[in-house]
Amino acid sequence: MTLNFFNPNKKKSSGVRRINWLRIIVGLGALAFLIYRAIILITRPTYGSVFWLSFLNTGLIVGGMYALIAIGYTLVYGVMSLINFAHGDIMMLGCFAGFFTFEAFDAWKIGDSNFMNMYPGLAIFLAFLAGTGVSMISGYYLEKIAYRPLRNSPVRLAPLISAVGASIFIETAAQLMFGATKKTYKNPPLLARGSGWNIEMGDGMIVITKTGVFSLILALILMIGLYIFVRKTKLGKSIRAVSQDKNTAQLMGINTDRVASQTFMISGVLAGAAGVMWGIHNGLFNHYVGFLPGIKAFTAAVLGGIGNIPGAMAGGMILGIVESVGPAFLGIDFQLKDVIAFSILIFVLILKPSGLFSKNASTQEKV
Amino acid sequence: MYFQIQDLNVYYRAIHALQGISLTVNKGEIVALIGGNGAGKSSTLNSISGVVDITSGSITYQDENITGRATDQIVRKGLVQVPEGRHIFPKMTVQENLEMGAFLKNDKAQIQRDMERVFDLFPRMKERRNQPGGTLSGGEQQMLAIGRGLMGDPDLMLLDEPSMGLSPILVEQIFDIIVDINSQGTSILLVEQNAQMALAVADRGYVLETGEIVLTGSGLDLLNDPKVRAAYLGGDSDASESGSGAYYF
Ligand SMILES: Nc1ncnc2c1ncn2[C@@H]1O[C@H](COP(=O)(O)OP(=O)(O)OP(=O)(O)O)[C@@H](O)[C@H]1O
Ligand SMILES: [Mg+2]
Numbered sequence: 063m064t065l066n067f068f069n070p071n072k073k074k075s076s077g078v079r080r081i082n083w084l085r086i087i088v089g090l091g092a093l094a095f096l097i098y099r100a101i102i103l104i105t106r107p108t109y110g111s112v113f114w115l116s117f118l119n120t121g122l123i124v125g126g127m128y129a130l131i132a133i134g135y136t137l138v139y140g141v142m143s144l145i146n147f148a149h150g151d152i153m154m155l156g157c158f159a160g161f162f163t164f165e166a167f168d169a170w171k172i173g174d175s176n177f178m179n180m181y182p183g184l185a186i187f188l189a190f191l192a193g194t195g196v197s198m199i200s201g202y203y204l205e206k207i208a209y210r211p212l213r214n215s216p217v218r219l220a221p222l223i224s225a226v227g228a229s230i231f232i233e234t235a236a237q238l239m240f241g242a243t244k245k246t247y248k249n250p251p252l253l254a255r256g257s258g259w260n261i262e263m264g265d266g267m268i269v270i271t272k273t274g275v276f277s278l279i280l281a282l283i284l285m286i287g288l289y290i291f292v293r294k295t296k297l298g299k300s301i302r303a304v305s306q307d308k309n310t311a312q313l314m315g316i317n318t319d320r321v322a323s324q325t326f327m328i329s330g331v332l333a334g335a336a337g338v339m340w341g342i343h344n345g346l347f348n349h350y351v352g353f354l355p356g357i358k359a360f361t362a363a364v365l366g367g368i369g370n371i372p373g374a375m376a377g378g379m380i381l382g383i384v385e386s387v388g389p390a391f392l393g394i395d396f397q398l399k400d401v402i403a404f405s406i407l408i409f410v411l412i413l414k415p416s417g418l419f420s421k422n423a424s425t426q427e428k429v
Numbered sequence: 430m431y432f433q434i435q436d437l438n439v440y441y442r443a444i445h446a447l448q449g450i451s452l453t454v455n456k457g458e459i460v461a462l463i464g465g466n467g468a469g470k471s472s473t474l475n476s477i478s479g480v481v482d483i484t485s486g487s488i489t490y491q492d493e494n495i496t497g498r499a500t501d502q503i504v505r506k507g508l509v510q511v512p513e514g515r516h517i518f519p520k521m522t523v524q525e526n527l528e529m530g531a532f533l534k535n536d537k538a539q540i541q542r543d544m545e546r547v548f549d550l551f552p553r554m555k556e557r558r559n560q561p562g563g564t565l566s567g568g569e570q571q572m573l574a575i576g577r578g579l580m581g582d583p584d585l586m587l588l589d590e591p592s593m594g595l596s597p598i599l600v601e602q603i604f605d606i607i608v609d610i611n612s613q614g615t616s617i618l619l620v621e622q623n624a625q626m627a628l629a630v631a632d633r634g635y636v637l638e639t640g641e642i643v644l645t646g647s648g649l650d651l652l653n654d655p656k657v658r659a660a661y662l663g664g665d666s667d668a669s670e671s672g673s674g675a676y677y678f
Contacts, residue, residue, distance in 0.1 A: 302518070307516055307518055311518075311529070312501075313480070313500065314532045314577075314581070
């Protein structure tokens with residue numbers, strides 16, 4: 063059940079030479095266009111530095127969320143050689159869990175006020191606890207139900223098809239349970255949406271939102287925490303061992319089924335956290351909320367080299383920034399920003415399928 | 430009986446890889462299992478370790494039937510396999526590789542003592558403890574693989590071709606260490622293509638051919654058996670004369 067199209071060490075075939083030409087043409091074409099745009103922007107600036115900085119700000123915030131989701135793709139791929147295409151929906155479930163937590167705290171009257179206003183910090187903490195918990199449990203059952211029975215399937219595409227099926231199932235179930243209309247996150251006053259700091263610059267001002275700062279910092283803390291976890295703890299090391307050599311890991315007495323479950327749970331926690339951040343920062347959402355972030359985070363994971371944890375983190379941040387700076391840079395409509403992410407996916411798969419950071423060195427630490 | 434395999438049959442789809450083999454290991458013994466490529470040596474060890482499905486037959490260890498148990502349970506019982514081809518975790522350091530060998534152990538002090546013991550046996554590993562396993566030489570990787578196996582505190586160690594691809598001097602060293610480990614109380618089931626060396630250190634041996642045990646006896650008897658000599662020790666030439674010429678490269 064290995065997806066070989068990511069394998070950089072694929073056996074060379076007679077088609078390699080043609081692909082190299084394709085790569086060169088595509089690569090040079092893209093480069094030429096980017097240089098052309100840069101010259102235009104320098105000679106005829108359409109946006110001042112304030113704009114660029116606020117694009118960067120937006121990119122960092124969304125990039126942190128992409129990074130958290132991307133780690134889940136990369137971890138699961140490392141351990142199971144499987145792309146979990148239902149991962150975005152795990153994030154969506156976390157987003158709903160956070161939403162209902164805030165709804166409940168908002169409705170919980172205490173005297174003249176309510177729980178949300180009286181204990182905003184605690185409310186935020188519990189919303190994240192609910193979001194990460196729900197996503198963690200969903201991840202656990204997703205693996206058990208949709209993937210484990212197909213582990214030894216002779217049909218290599220079976221887990222992939224199952225992933226797509228699971229994704230549709232989760233989205234439809236959420237729609238049936240919670241309705242299709244868009245909902246709005248009720249934030250505690252501490253993190254009121256849109257509130258923040260205005261930083262005056264020469265030709266305008268940048269708005270730094272509280273929700274954005276909070277999301278970015280929390281995302282960075284979670285990423286550092288995950289990195290230390292994978293490097294230092296016994297469970298983290300067993301995840302690395304399984305991703306490097308599954309059969310040998312088994313001979314060490316590592317229960318690879320259990321590691322698979324644990325990997326899905328850890329991925330779920332990170333996706334759930336991203337889901338609650340998404341709700342707090344963006345507000346509007348429904349059962350499709352995980353779809354685009356899911357595919358974009360997958361792109362980020364491929365960009366960073368699938369299976370490579372620091373790569374997924376960097377890939378997420380890069381994708382977030384490129385996506386928000388991109389429309390202005392390329393001079394295209396802002397609503398086309400999603401196209402940029404998918405163009406990147408195609409370019410990376412053509413030009414460097416092993417990711418930006420791969421050196422093909424056997425010693426390079428990945429998962 | 431300390432360790433016993435009875436009438437073991439293993440199939441890989443249509444391939445009948447093990448055709449009713451039986452063998453025993455007594456406590457404290459080194460038992461060699463020799464045979465050519467594809468004879469079923471690795472399949473035997475993998476059946477013991479619970480990584481391949483057994484069609485029929487039984488494996489008993491210290492009077493307990495362990496047939497079909499999960500690998501982690503078998504490792505926990507002290508049956509530790511050092512796989513063919515070393516299979517070091519390439520991106521983990523030497524020390525992390527050793528820690529993985531002790532995955533089922535929880536006693537930190539014990540793990541530390543076992544690691545010191547491995548470093549005593551293989552001082553080179555101590556020098557290289559922070560180097561990624563993938564950057565070690567082949568011989569060093571074999572030492573690390575054996576050291577990692579020892580970290581599991583084995584009672585019966587299953588070694589799969591530890592001499593594979595090593596220079597004659599290293600092969601001697603590795604076999605010295607195997608004897609050393611055995612003298613410290615670990616029983617050993619040694620799979621080898623290097624029949625010369627394996628039978629020289631083994632108390633007893635079995636010859637496996639296309640999934641069947643065709644010959645068994647003491648190490649010395651097998652070493653002097655004309656059939657074994659013809660098949661595995663380079664024809665009729667005298668064993669002592671052929672010396673390291675009997676290595677299978
Ligand atoms: N996973 C597998 N799937 C199918 N056939 C297998 C598998 N593993 C082993 N075999 C087959 O079973 C037979 C025995 O293989 P095994 O690896 O046990 O041999 P071996 O004695 O260890 O050989 P070598 O000395 O080359 O390592 C071979 O014919 C091999 O092709
Ligand atoms: Mg073998």
